[in-house]
Amino acid sequence: MQVRYYTPMFGAAAALVLLLAAEPALAQSRAETLRYVTGASVNTLDPNVPGTTREAFAVSLSTYDRLVSFGRKQLNGKWVFDLDKITGELAESYDVSPDGLKITFHLRKDAKFQDGTAVTAEDVKWSLDRCVTAPVLGKAQLLTGSLTSADQFKVIDPLTFEVTLPKPDKLALPNLATVYPIIINSKLAKANATTEDPWAIAWLKEHTAGSGAYMIESFKPGEQVIMKRNEAWNRGTPDKSAFFKRVIVQSVPEPATRANLVERGDADLTVDLQASDVQSLEGKGTLKVISTPQYNAVTFISMNNTIPPFDNINVRRAIAYALPYDDMFKAALFGRGTPLFGATWTDGKPTTSAYPFPQPVKLDLDKAKEYLKAAGMPDGFSTTFSFNVGQASTAEPMAALVKESLAKIGIKVDIQKLPDAQMSTQINEKKLPFFTEGIVAWLPSSDYFYRNFYTGNQRWNYSSINNAELTAIAQEARFEPDKTKYEEDGKKLNAIHFAEMPQVALWQPSQDAVMATSIDGYTYQFHRQVDYRDLRRK
Amino acid sequence: MSSLPALFGVLVFTFLLMRVLPGDPAVFFASGPNAGKEEIEVIRKQMGLDKPVPEQLLLYLYDVGRGNLGRSLMTGQPVTTDLRDRLPASLELTLTALLIALVSAIPLGVLAALKPGSLIDHGVRLFCALGVCVPTFVSGLLLIYVFYYLLGLAPDPTGRIDVFTSLPPARTGFLTVDFLLAGDVDGWWAAFRQLILPAGTMALFVIAPLARITRASMLVSLGSDFVRTARSVGLSWWRIVVTYALRNAILPVITIAGIVFSTMLGANVLVEKVYSWPGVASYALDALLSSDYAPVQGFVLLMASIFVVVNLLVDVLYGVADPRVSI
Numbered sequence: 001m002q003v004r005y006y007t008p009m010f011g012a013a014a015a016l017v018l019l020l021a022a023e024p025a026l027a028q029s030r031a032e033t034l035r036y037v038t039g040a041s042v043n044t045l046d047p048n049v050p051g052t053t054r055e056a057f058a059v060s061l062s063t064y065d066r067l068v069s070f071g072r073k074q075l076n077g078k079w080v081f082d083l084d085k086i087t088g089e090l091a092e093s094y095d096v097s098p099d100g101l102k103i104t105f106h107l108r109k110d111a112k113f114q115d116g117t118a119v120t121a122e123d124v125k126w127s128l129d130r131c132v133t134a135p136v137l138g139k140a141q142l143l144t145g146s147l148t149s150a151d152q153f154k155v156i157d158p159l160t161f162e163v164t165l166p167k168p169d170k171l172a173l174p175n176l177a178t179v180y181p182i183i184i185n186s187k188l189a190k191a192n193a194t195t196e197d198p199w200a201i202a203w204l205k206e207h208t209a210g211s212g213a214y215m216i217e218s219f220k221p222g223e224q225v226i227m228k229r230n231e232a233w234n235r236g237t238p239d240k241s242a243f244f245k246r247v248i249v250q251s252v253p254e255p256a257t258r259a260n261l262v263e264r265g266d267a268d269l270t271v272d273l274q275a276s277d278v279q280s281l282e283g284k285g286t287l288k289v290i291s292t293p294q295y296n297a298v299t300f301i302s303m304n305n306t307i308p309p310f311d312n313i314n315v316r317r318a319i320a321y322a323l324p325y326d327d328m329f330k331a332a333l334f335g336r337g338t339p340l341f342g343a344t345w346t347d348g349k350p351t352t353s354a355y356p357f358p359q360p361v362k363l364d365l366d367k368a369k370e371y372l373k374a375a376g377m378p379d380g381f382s383t384t385f386s387f388n389v390g391q392a393s394t395a396e397p398m399a400a401l402v403k404e405s406l407a408k409i410g411i412k413v414d415i416q417k418l419p420d421a422q423m424s425t426q427i428n429e430k431k432l433p434f435f436t437e438g439i440v441a442w443l444p445s446s447d448y449f450y451r452n453f454y455t456g457n458q459r460w461n462y463s464s465i466n467n468a469e470l471t472a473i474a475q476e477a478r479f480e481p482d483k484t485k486y487e488e489d490g491k492k493l494n495a496i497h498f499a500e501m502p503q504v505a506l507w508q509p510s511q512d513a514v515m516a517t518s519i520d521g522y523t524y525q526f527h528r529q530v531d532y533r534d535l536r537r538k
Numbered sequence: 539m540s541s542l543p544a545l546f547g548v549l550v551f552t553f554l555l556m557r558v559l560p561g562d563p564a565v566f567f568a569s570g571p572n573a574g575k576e577e578i579e580v581i582r583k584q585m586g587l588d589k590p591v592p593e594q595l596l597l598y599l600y601d602v603g604r605g606n607l608g609r610s611l612m613t614g615q616p617v618t619t620d621l622r623d624r625l626p627a628s629l630e631l632t633l634t635a636l637l638i639a640l641v642s643a644i645p646l647g648v649l650a651a652l653k654p655g656s657l658i659d660h661g662v663r664l665f666c667a668l669g670v671c672v673p674t675f676v677s678g679l680l681l682i683y684v685f686y687y688l689l690g691l692a693p694d695p696t697g698r699i700d701v702f703t704s705l706p707p708a709r710t711g712f713l714t715v716d717f718l719l720a721g722d723v724d725g726w727w728a729a730f731r732q733l734i735l736p737a738g739t740m741a742l743f744v745i746a747p748l749a750r751i752t753r754a755s756m757l758v759s760l761g762s763d764f765v766r767t768a769r770s771v772g773l774s775w776w777r778i779v780v781t782y783a784l785r786n787a788i789l790p791v792i793t794i795a796g797i798v799f800s801t802m803l804g805a806n807v808l809v810e811k812v813y814s815w816p817g818v819a820s821y822a823l824d825a826l827l828s829s830d831y832a833p834v835q836g837f838v839l840l841m842a843s844i845f846v847v848v849n850l851l852v853d854v855l856y857g858v859a860d861p862r863v864s865i
Contacts, residue, residue: 035701043614050581051567051611135580205614220623221613222824223816224701248701252814256679257695260687266694389827421561421829428565428578458575459565 031537032245034519036530037258037267041222041251046204047179048136057179058529059225059249062242064182064210065090065235067105067124067161068173072523078292079523083443086173089235090119090183090211091161100168100481107159112232113185113211121161126186128153128163134199138180144448145175167479174443179527185209213242213533224250227532236533243521243536262287262514268537269515269522271530274393275334278512288517291510292524293338296444298356299394300437301402302462302503307433309383314375316501320361322368323504324405331397333509340505350498353490355446356505359498368409380410386435387416388423394509395436428459437462438509442526446490447477454502463502470496541846545839549602552838553595553831561829563587567611585611585831598835607839608832612825617836621818625840626711627698628810628817632802634733635740640795643745647752647791648784651760662753666746678739678812685735693731695813703728736813740806744798751794755787762786788859796852800845 040055047060071085088094091105111119129150131138142148146169154162165172175181184204192203208216213236214227227247234240250267252258259277261267263286273281282289303310303319310316325341343358345351372378385402387395396417403413413434418426426432439460441449453460455471470493477489513522513530523534564587568577582588586597601608607617650662672680685692693700698713706713706720714733717726759765760783768778807819818837825833 030702033702037696041613043612049614050577050584051614137577140577220816221615222620222821223697226701250696250701250814252696253811253820254679254814257682257812257814260682261694261696264687264690264694419561419827419829421563421566421827422559424566425560425562428562 031518033248034244034246034269034532034535034537035248035250035267036532037250037252037261037270039251039253039255039258039272042219042225042249043221044205045208045216045219046201047182048131048134048138049201049205050135050137052137054527054529055249055251057527058531059227060179060182061212061527061529062214062227062247062532063208063212063216064184065111065119065212066177066181066183067091068094068177069235070174070177070526075292075295078290079521080292080295081523081526083174083445083526086177089177090124094173096173101165103163103165103173104156105161105163107161108235109159110234111211113188113209114215114230115185115188115209117185117187119183119185119211120158121155122158123186124161124183125150125153125155126189127184128181130184130199131181134201136180136199136201141178141180141442142175144443144452145169145172147172147175168481169479171443171445171448171478178442182210185211214247217246222251224248242533244532247532259514262516265516268519269513269530269535271511271513271528273512273514275332275336275512278336278514279334281514286517288515288519290513290515290522291336292513293508294440294511294524294528295338295508296442296526297438297440297508297528298340298505299507299509300439300462300503300505302435302437304430304433304464305466305500305502306430306464309375309377309381310433312375312377313500314371315377318368318371318375318409319406319411320359320368320501320504321364321371322406322409322411323361323506324363324401325361325506326363328398328401329507331401332394333507336512337507337509339507341507350491350494353446353487353494355444355449355490355494355497356508357494359505361504363405365405365408372409372411378410380406380412382412382414383434384414384416384432386418386423386426386432387437388418388420390420391436391438392417398436427462430464436506440528444526446493447474447480447486450474450493450497451478454497465500465502467496467500470500545842545846548842549599549835549839550595552835553598554591556829556831556834557591557594559829563611563829563831566828567830581611602839607836610825610830610833612828612830612833613821617832620821620833621836621840622711624816624818624821627815628803628806628819630698630712630714631733631736631740631809631815631817632799632806634737635744635802635806636795636799638737638741639744639748639798642741643748644752644784644791646745647749648756648779650749650753651756652779654757659753662749666749669742669744670746672742673808674739674743674806675808675812677742678736678809681735681739682812692735693728695732695735697814697816698732699725699729700732736809736815739812740802740809744802747794747798748791752787752791755790756783759783759787785859789856792852792855792859796848800841800848803844804841 038055040053042056042059043053044056047057066089068086068091069089070081071087072079073082090107090111092108094103094105096103107119107121113119132142132148133150146165146167152164156162188209189200189204193200213230213233215230217226217228219225229242229245231241236242255274258270259273262270263281278289281287303316305311329335329339340356340358342362343360345360350357385399387399399415403415406413439453451474454465455461455474473489473492477486480486480489511524511528518537519535520538521534521536525531564578564581567581586594609616610620613620646662650659653659682695686695703725706716706722706725709716709719713729714726717729765778765783768782804819807823810817810820822834822837
């Protein structure tokens with residue numbers, strides 16, 4: 001017996017409490033627990049806080065419900081989210097008025113928050129008001145669906161809620177299924193709000209007040225989150241809660257360690273291994289590897305269209321024909337993804353209205369030299385090629401190949417590896433002439449991509465392209481109700497993209513989910529994280 | 539007290555250095571899809587970066603004076619909370635590693651010094667050279683591969699404790715100590731097993747300087763007059779080596795051990811990363827990469843303070859080892 005500074009009675013009581021607390025944890029079988037390991041970490045419980053990590057998004061999807069969610073579909077035999085199929089989550093059903101200006105949501109009668117109180121239209125209004133009014137991330141997202149002001153949200157009765165739009169916007173409904181417009185228990189949140197912080201941003205960062213499938217058991221920012229199942233939740237499969245009783249989200253920074261953990265069966269699932277590790281694990285055949293091309297993402301080599309010599313269209317074209325695509329694809333990704341090069345356009349016109357699309361470019365040094373000559377630079381020039389440290393495992397081999405290949409047409413490239421914060425700062429200031437980056441869109445429609453990544457003097461316009469025609473078509477397509485016309489617009493946009501060559505699209509990397517063979521139900525989601533509610537153990 | 543100006547200098551220097559470094563934290567943390575100018579401004583305001591640098595510095599000093607080190611954007615927590623949670627992890631790891639290193643380095647150094655030029659001496663030299671040459675992340679991954687992956691002897695290398703084990707009530711923050719205080723032997727064993735591989739990895743790296751310095755200073759002390767006298771009066775071998783030679787040779791070892799400890803605490807970032815150890819060094823590195831000012835400044839201040847404390851401790855130990863020294 002050790003010396004204690006409190007009375008033995010208290011000590012015994014404490015030991016008993018400890019024992020009782022430990023008992024259910026021990027009894028809970030490993031099979032009912034999902035252990036997910038990741039290189040990133042969860043930093044907040046409210047996905048709306050500026051600076052939220054992607055892992056935090058994934059956790060919030062399980063702890064909160066939204067009005068609606070995306071359905072899923074099969075793409076080449078793999079389950080992916082379906083942008084065109086919006087199903088109810090907290091809403092049992094919804095109606096869109098014939099003119100497309102009013103969306104009415106009918107809430108579930110049985111939905112309860114995790115503290116047992118019923119979910120009402122008042123909570124929905126408070127939550128969506130918060131999303132468009134408070135200084136949170138949801139504001140900029142909902143803007144893309146014409147949701148900008150609290151006046152647009154109206155409570156009809158405790159179970160009916162109405163959203164009014166200024167224009168029929170295709171993206172209004174999908175926006176409500178994204179990560180930000182979570183439905184918060186407004187009474188609980190208001191009770192913890194202060195006068196300086198009326199939207200309880202500080203409190204919700206550390207606490208959850210939702211109705212989601214999982215409740216937070218413990219939250220250690222940067223280390224791990226443990227969640228337990230909300231038995232009352234039935235928004236996935238009707239009348240059923242989520243499968244796993246417990247979900248452990250654990251940060252393991254070293255990718256090799258993550259690979260070891262999954263291979264030894266100590267962890268159940270991971271989605272951010274290095275391509276080389278995935279390759280070898282797949283070869284061993286003892287684990288399930290689901291590789292889904294990230295069809296809402298694209299990795300590209302961008303040129304700043306305003307910095308010489310890249311302001312010259314022929315220089316950009318020369319680069320496009322001087323990149324060793326196949327070698328890069330193999331060296332960087334081990335071929336794990338969908339290439340966006342080497343397409344054939346028989347009549348010289350885009351074959352698809354979708355973005356990203358495969359372009360008819362391939363390594364052709366003679367053609368590249370001709371373009372350089374046409375640009376008035378037959379002897380080439382010098383430039384720097386930048387990438388960030390966070391992407392080094394794929395970008396480093398790629399950069400070496402770019403340097404080697406461009407040297408053959410006289411372009412001298414210096415490789416510049418930048419810390420992540422420095423890279424984003426320089427991109428924001430439009431100072432990098434030539435670099436690689438990746439983009440992703442939660443709502444991957446063509447006009448959305450073009451509006452966000454190829455127009456305006458803003459951060460996400462990586463190439464700083466300023467093409468009046470492209471901007472006009474993209475803006476118009478946003479509200480184009482006619483499907484055929486919309487597709488025509490998409491093809492036109494793709495044609496301009498190819499003609500202008502602001503940046504060279506390379507590929508869509510695969511999301512490699514590596515999991516124990518017993519795990520079932522994995523679906524590739526728009527946020528590129530795992531939705532724990534999808535998963536089961538066979 | 540006399541170290542306060544130095545600490546103040548460190549504080550101001552780090553503060554200015556972080557602002558000079560290229561890389562805007564606001565831009566980095568506003569990286570979510572759709573985060574535009576407005577989000578960047580919100581974060582900038584939150585971090586107080588919208589004010590001129592001198593004003594920022596004054597505000598920062600005022601906050602530090604009140605024990606507030608600011609808030610980390612990365613973890614969303616106050617830096618003091620983060621450091622308080624993570625420092626015990628780093629200290630526990632470093633102290634264990636230092637203990638392992640001392641326990642193995644001093645006998646190795648003594649053995650090597652007793653028979654200079656012998657096979658043992660060369661063996662120790664080779665071992666030390668290997669320990670220093672192999673970077674810690676290589677030896678770390680190698681140890682994981684052998685003991686966890688191949689043999690299955692070690693627990694999974696994910697932090698201080700198996701996720702399925704419940705934690706003891708936090709008293710000291712040192713898990714091995716807390717488990718003992720709670721009387722939980724199984725828990726202690728679990729925590730100890732997690733600790734042994736990372737501590738071993740770190741020890742491997744620092745055995746070399748400790749063993750080399752022990753050897754060198756033992757050689758000096760074995761060749762000195764008092765040892766010759768002790769030999770000539772026929773004292774036992776053990777007494778000569780341990781009481782007379784080693785005690786006199788230990789002073790430089792203590793100095794080096796103090797320096798090694800301070801370096802290890804800050805520089806064990808690779809070990810912390812490989813073993814997912816939730817320590818202060820990996821925290822500071824992540825913060826540095828994302829230009830998260832407050833944690834980096836807090837970390838440097840913490841390290842500087844620890845350095846001061848360790849130096850003080852080394853001085854006290856001097857007095858214990860050599861009664862002639864007084865502080």
